[in-house]
Amino acid sequence: MGDVADKLAYFQAITGLDDADLCTEILSAHNWDLESAISSITAPDGSRPSSTDASAPPTTANPDDRDVGLVLAPNGGNQPPGLAWKVVTLPFSIISGSIGLISGAIGFGLWAAGGVLSYSLGMVGLGGTSRGGTTPLVTISPAVSEAMDFVASFELDYGRVRPHFVTEGFMDALQRSRHEYKLLFVYLHSPEHPDTPAFCQGTLCNEMLSAFLNENFVSWGGSVKASEGFKMSNSLKASRYPFCAVVMAATNQRIALLQQVEGPKSPEELLTILQRVLEESAPVLVSARVEAEERRTNIRLREEQDAAYQAALEADQASERQRKEEEERLEREAAEAERKRKEEEEARERAAREAAEREAELAKMREAKALALGPEPEKGPDVTQVLVRFPSGDRKGRRFHCTATIQSLYDYVDSLGCLDVNGYTLVSNFPRTVYGEDKLSLSLKEAGLHPQASLFVEIK
Numbered sequence: 001m002g003d004v005a006d007k008l009a010y011f012q013a014i015t016g017l018d019d020a021d022l023c024t025e026i027l028s029a030h031n032w033d034l035e036s037a038i039s040s041i042t043a044p045d046g047s048r049p050s051s052t053d054a055s056a057p058p059t060t061a062n063p064d065d066r067d068v069g070l071v072l073a074p075n076g077g078n079q080p081p082g083l084a085w086k087v088v089t090l091p092f093s094i095i096s097g098s099i100g101l102i103s104g105a106i107g108f109g110l111w112a113a114g115g116v117l118s119y120s121l122g123m124v125g126l127g128g129t130s131r132g133g134t135t136p137l138v139t140i141s142p143a144v145s146e147a148m149d150f151v152a153s154f155e156l157d158y159g160r161v162r163p164h165f166v167t168e169g170f171m172d173a174l175q176r177s178r179h180e181y182k183l184l185f186v187y188l189h190s191p192e193h194p195d196t197p198a199f200c201q202g203t204l205c206n207e208m209l210s211a212f213l214n215e216n217f218v219s220w221g222g223s224v225k226a227s228e229g230f231k232m233s234n235s236l237k238a239s240r241y242p243f244c245a246v247v248m249a250a251t252n253q254r255i256a257l258l259q260q261v262e263g264p265k266s267p268e269e270l271l272t273i274l275q276r277v278l279e280e281s282a283p284v285l286v287s288a289r290v291e292a293e294e295r296r297t298n299i300r301l302r303e304e305q306d307a308a309y310q311a312a313l314e315a316d317q318a319s320e321r322q323r324k325e326e327e328e329r330l331e332r333e334a335a336e337a338e339r340k341r342k343e344e345e346e347a348r349e350r351a352a353r354e355a356a357e358r359e360a361e362l363a364k365m366r367e368a369k370a371l372a373l374g375p376e377p378e379k380g381p382d383v384t385q386v387l388v389r390f391p392s393g394d395r396k397g398r399r400f401h402c403t404a405t406i407q408s409l410y411d412y413v414d415s416l417g418c419l420d421v422n423g424y425t426l427v428s429n430f431p432r433t434v435y436g437e438d439k440l441s442l443s444l445k446e447a448g449l450h451p452q453a454s455l456f457v458e459i460k
Helices: 004-015 020-029 034-042 092-099 108-123 142-158 170-180 196-204 207-216 227-235 267-373 406-416
Strands: 086-089 183-189 217-223 243-249 254-262 383-389 395-401 424-428 433-435 452-459
Touching: 004 020, 004 034, 020 034, 142 170, 142 196, 142 217, 142 227, 170 183, 170 217, 170 243, 183 196, 183 227, 183 267, 196 207, 196 267, 207 217, 207 267, 217 227, 243 267, 254 267, 267 406, 383 406, 395 406, 406 424
Parallel strands: 183 217, 383 452
Antiparallel strands: 086 254, 183 243, 243 254, 383 395, 424 433, 424 452
């Protein structure tokens, strides 16, 4: 494996790192000794080397259309006048804590999401930690666990009026500050230092200072007794406590140290320092925000152009579909109209045919009943004169033998064809008598209608 490319490929395969520049830097730091370089990653955190390089120039970042956030340019071109800074190379154990190396590669996104969920459930009594004998819902990285422990302990000791320290590892806090276009305020907590309680209670938890930090900075804190806090104290060369620093992201996994504050300070002194740093950094912050806004504007314009093209294409497709649908609809309506016309025509023909058949049957029935009545008898003592009045006002009269039945009167009315209904009754007045079905077999004489009678038709 003497070839550099082979060593680089082998190193990436073993460690799971995709960034070729970062892998090259790690191998170079170990003189291209594969065993030493791999051990620096797979060894326990305590045995990984840490280094600080305040003079090494950062490498030039490749241009990228993505929004990289607030990053100090590698040539210092965006350094405002009067802003003193130096570049600090972070130890690889800090970087790998963010990219999730545990004997290989594990996604930090799962760590962070699981850590926040487990911590949130623990705060409401639904979760627990391994210290309580239970297994967390999702495994979190040691860096996140340390950050959560620090925040919980700080709040327990000094109350809720405090800087809003993020419950994330240092690299993720740095990324957050990049994407929020803010500087990162770093507090290294030495719990056993005699000045620590007074500084935390009187300065960091000062309401005015806390509000200023929460509005203008992303804040990260770590205990120097924890792994990541200790490594950051080495990287930042902390010599006195309490220790605070203001940093921002630089290229190639480095940070720019803009200000460090060592030893106890009053809220007013620390606020003055932070205000000065913020003012001196304003050109960098404004420039980064303007560039980010330009990138977002360009992206938005491209997206709007793509959306407009897509909308026009979809409109054309929708218009074509609508035209075809309209043609199909007209064809369906024409076919439906033709079907209905044929059905209506058939219904009219059927109705006319049925009406003709009914009329023929009625005519046949009337003829049969007229024939059954026989000839009208001449006037005589045994002949009854009957007058029938219809609802229309018409009157019809006929003579019947007095022995003829009431049924003969119904047959006579039916033979005339003056009624369009089948249900009717013959009724006489003074006194009112209804000649219904119970009287059909009575003769006219027996029914009291002889020698003459006047009846009217009553529709049922």
